[in-house]
Amino acid sequence: MSKIKVNKGNPLELMFSQTVLFLLFGFIIFMAIVKPSFLTWWNIHSILIDVSIYGVVACGMTILIISGEFDLSASSQYMWAQVLFISLLNVTKNPPVSIGLTLLSGLILGTINGLVVTKLHINSFITTLGTMTMIRGLCLVFTNGKMVSTDNAFIRAVGSAEFLGMSSFFYIYLVALLILSLILAATNFGRRFYATGGNLEVARLAGINTAFQKTASFSIMGILCSIGGMMLVAQLRAGSTQYGTDLSLTCVAATVIGGTRLSGGAGNCLRTALGMLVIVMLYKALVYLGLQAYYQNLVKGLVLILVVMFDLFMSRRRAMTR
Amino acid sequence: MRPLSSNPRLPHGFSTFVKQKTSKRETSVEKYILEMRDITKTFPGVKALDKVSFAVKQGEIHGLVGENGAGKSTLMKVLNGVLVPDSGTIVVDGVPVTFRNAKQAQACGISLIYQEFNLVNTLSVAENIYLGFLQTGRAKFIDWTRVRADAAHLLENLGFDFNVREKVQNLSVAEKQLVEIAKALSVNARIIAMDEPTSSITKKEIDKLFSIIRRLKERGITIIYISHKLDEVMAICDSVTVLRDGHIIDTKIATETSSAEIISKMVGRPVDMKYPRRPPIIHDEIVLEVRKVSCAGFVKDISFSLKKGEVLGIAGLVGSGRTELVEAIFGARPLQGGDVYIHGRRTSIRNTADGKRYSMGLVTEDRKETGLALHYSLADNIVITNLQKLCSGIFVNKKLMQANVDQYVQELGIKTPSSRQAVMYLSGGNQQKAVLAKWLFSEVEILILDEPTRGIDVGAKYEIYLLMNDLVKKGKSIIMISSELPEVLGMSDRVIVINEGRKKGELCGDAISPEAVMSMAIQ
Numbered sequence A: 001m002s003k004i005k006v007n008k009g010n011p012l013e014l015m016f017s018q019t020v021l022f023l024l025f026g027f028i029i030f031m032a033i034v035k036p037s038f039l040t041w042w043n044i045h046s047i048l049i050d051v052s053i054y055g056v057v058a059c060g061m062t063i064l065i066i067s068g069e070f071d072l073s074a075s076s077q078y079m080w081a082q083v084l085f086i087s088l089l090n091v092t093k094n095p096p097v098s099i100g101l102t103l104l105s106g107l108i109l110g111t112i113n114g115l116v117v118t119k120l121h122i123n124s125f126i127t128t129l130g131t132m133t134m135i136r137g138l139c140l141v142f143t144n145g146k147m148v149s150t151d152n153a154f155i156r157a158v159g160s161a162e163f164l165g166m167s168s169f170f171y172i173y174l175v176a177l178l179i180l181s182l183i184l185a186a187t188n189f190g191r192r193f194y195a196t197g198g199n200l201e202v203a204r205l206a207g208i209n210t211a212f213q214k215t216a217s218f219s220i221m222g223i224l225c226s227i228g229g230m231m232l233v234a235q236l237r238a239g240s241t242q243y244g245t246d247l248s249l250t251c252v253a254a255t256v257i258g259g260t261r262l263s264g265g266a267g268n269c270l271r272t273a274l275g276m277l278v279i280v281m282l283y284k285a286l287v288y289l290g291l292q293a294y295y296q297n298l299v300k301g302l303v304l305i306l307v308v309m310f311d312l313f314m315s316r317r318r319a320m321t322r
Numbered sequence B: 001m002r003p004l005s006s007n008p009r010l011p012h013g014f015s016t017f018v019k020q021k022t023s024k025r026e027t028s029v030e031k032y033i034l035e036m037r038d039i040t041k042t043f044p045g046v047k048a049l050d051k052v053s054f055a056v057k058q059g060e061i062h063g064l065v066g067e068n069g070a071g072k073s074t075l076m077k078v079l080n081g082v083l084v085p086d087s088g089t090i091v092v093d094g095v096p097v098t099f100r101n102a103k104q105a106q107a108c109g110i111s112l113i114y115q116e117f118n119l120v121n122t123l124s125v126a127e128n129i130y131l132g133f134l135q136t137g138r139a140k141f142i143d144w145t146r147v148r149a150d151a152a153h154l155l156e157n158l159g160f161d162f163n164v165r166e167k168v169q170n171l172s173v174a175e176k177q178l179v180e181i182a183k184a185l186s187v188n189a190r191i192i193a194m195d196e197p198t199s200s201i202t203k204k205e206i207d208k209l210f211s212i213i214r215r216l217k218e219r220g221i222t223i224i225y226i227s228h229k230l231d232e233v234m235a236i237c238d239s240v241t242v243l244r245d246g247h248i249i250d251t252k253i254a255t256e257t258s259s260a261e262i263i264s265k266m267v268g269r270p271v272d273m274k275y276p277r278r279p280p281i282i283h284d285e286i287v288l289e290v291r292k293v294s295c296a297g298f299v300k301d302i303s304f305s306l307k308k309g310e311v312l313g314i315a316g317l318v319g320s321g322r323t324e325l326v327e328a329i330f331g332a333r334p335l336q337g338g339d340v341y342i343h344g345r346r347t348s349i350r351n352t353a354d355g356k357r358y359s360m361g362l363v364t365e366d367r368k369e370t371g372l373a374l375h376y377s378l379a380d381n382i383v384i385t386n387l388q389k390l391c392s393g394i395f396v397n398k399k400l401m402q403a404n405v406d407q408y409v410q411e412l413g414i415k416t417p418s419s420r421q422a423v424m425y426l427s428g429g430n431q432q433k434a435v436l437a438k439w440l441f442s443e444v445e446i447l448i449l450d451e452p453t454r455g456i457d458v459g460a461k462y463e464i465y466l467l468m469n470d471l472v473k474k475g476k477s478i479i480m481i482s483s484e485l486p487e488v489l490g491m492s493d494r495v496i497v498i499n500e501g502r503k504k505g506e507l508c509g510d511a512i513s514p515e516a517v518m519s520m521a522i523q
Ligand SMILES: Nc1ncnc2c1ncn2[C@@H]1O[C@H](COP(=O)(O)OP(=O)(O)OP(=O)(O)O)[C@@H](O)[C@H]1O
Pocket: B043, B044, B046, B047, B048, B066, B067, B068, B069, B070, B071, B072, B073, B074, B075, B115, B415, B416, B425, B426, B427, B428, B429, B430, B455, B457
């Protein structure tokens, strides 16, 4: 029996093996040299707020990708949550009820996605492409394409609340991140997402209800989209079909940059959080460096491909020397 | 698994002895722990099982043999709840049962080692063993320390030396097989069915497995053992059941029968089991020369040459670097040093397309992962390696393709309702034949075979040896890796032995003997 060789690796090697960490530090150092003012507290704080709002949804995308699925409708669900939440607030004037109903709506929408994928056996790409368009349509019908807003006092309070100098959004994200990470890493329910996405047939034979796991991952995504949408409302006190159109793909990008393979069965939310940090920092830096808005998408796309390329290169190198 | 080491001081067979005593007069009529009655299972176009009745006694090791496609795996999957039979009943311990999934069968004390790997590559060894149902501690949280300790303990008890945190994707085929064995033993099963557990492990691990099986038997656990290696079956089993074309042919007490009898029952006629002789046809021309090749980080400085018309065997333990070596030569893995010469010309082979261009072919050891496009038809899988041969103009000539495919299906005896069947639905051995057919069809000059007869029945093996002889007669050359030492010795003109990534020696002619090879392989 050959013993499995474990390569020891020096700290530098470790750093390179975690592409996202390497990228993050490299980027921070780069900005510190080129534009030291980028690293002011105010700026970092605003980066963290954006990371928090998008990051909540990205957690859901990560769980979906781990289970071998995908959700294009996240951006639409996020919009719908904003629109619905504001309407509920304005009608009921009761924040807890509005929050509860918005969460419920997310749960239902996500579960519908999941059931279509698992029970009707329609590929998740097609399913969520369909629901993405439908939910977007629903929002437009509901708002007549106009912006909606609220000035509910409770929401304003949440939006501007700070603790230890950090925005409340950051803590909401932190809690979500911790809970989801704990579920993924340390419960059978969580590990079954990995088994399902890693090898569906093997998971099924092991007695795991794979349809349930997949549906659950969509349901969780739905809930997280609602939370993300409500956080945005708390920040802007407004909602619109224009906010967050790039959310789904940004979440996928964050997941991938974090080092989660799209093929499923591996990854975790903490990595995605780092991936999201990289992306948001990049967005902000592009603005900060005065790059014309039209060029920004060009750079974002390029960076995504470069990161994945680098990651592949490193893992291939490791596989070779194993 | 702790129970393995329980009661170490009890004499062999003590528990069964106690049972027999308490059941007084029934000593001569042993109890059937499992009875499968009139099981029928049809797939589109195939009647895989036709009124099969199969009974296994408490505490015995029961062999199940038959040609490729006879229905052995299907029968086990029915037992395990993975497949639902069209009709028939299963009785466990006198109680009729129906299982709708593997978990229910497990709860009833039945576990199955599947013929094909059943592991999640992205997860660790420990997690795979208890997949989806990991030990939890406080507040439903997984107790990882406990899970890893249990897994390590289980493997240690089996005498396997593993890092339980390693991801399964980093394991070799043999190591994966050992994890499968551990996984089946991790649930406290009363009946363990093993579907070709030794098809990809070497003598050393097989011996280990056998001692585990004997220990399980001492504890009163019943084993159903499927294998194409009849000497193994005869060595370890108490009784043997033969299955042919979905029918039970006979059940025999192992000591009252012989391999020859079993084979003739399997095939329906007596079979010559010798390795077919071939006249010496080796040319002087060297087609392939490998100089100081290194790869995969641990295979170092290997040199050898291959002549036209020669069969070169590569022997060595599993994990010695045999597979890595041939993969590097073919271009499936980067070379880290050394040169490969073909017809005396230095080559730079960087990928498999290069390897193919130099007229090499590689039959990989893992048919499911790297050998076949599982969702595609048998025909498509076979012709993929040499489409040019079938083309008239830019189009594939369907008639020509069908004729070629039919020829291989017939020559290799691939059992399938039609050549349009997706290969994923073929039995394990028939899939292996498909991989072979694919490279036989390619008509390459240098054919590299990595475990070519893995999971293939005795009759078909002989056919494959004949085909190999045909190939070398036509002036092709073959490199063959096999964990079955007799096969390497029986078929090779020359043998090189690899040990921990180094070439330990080269034997030819009369110097080739099992002792010589083994001493180099393990020293
Ligand atoms: N899912 C399936 N769909 C269609 N046909 C199938 C399926 N599974 C098995 N078969 C067919 O049933 C027959 C019996 O297959 P089985 O796998 O039980 O054979 P086996 O005895 O295990 O053979 P081997 O020694 O090659 O593993 C074969 O003809 C096979 O093609």
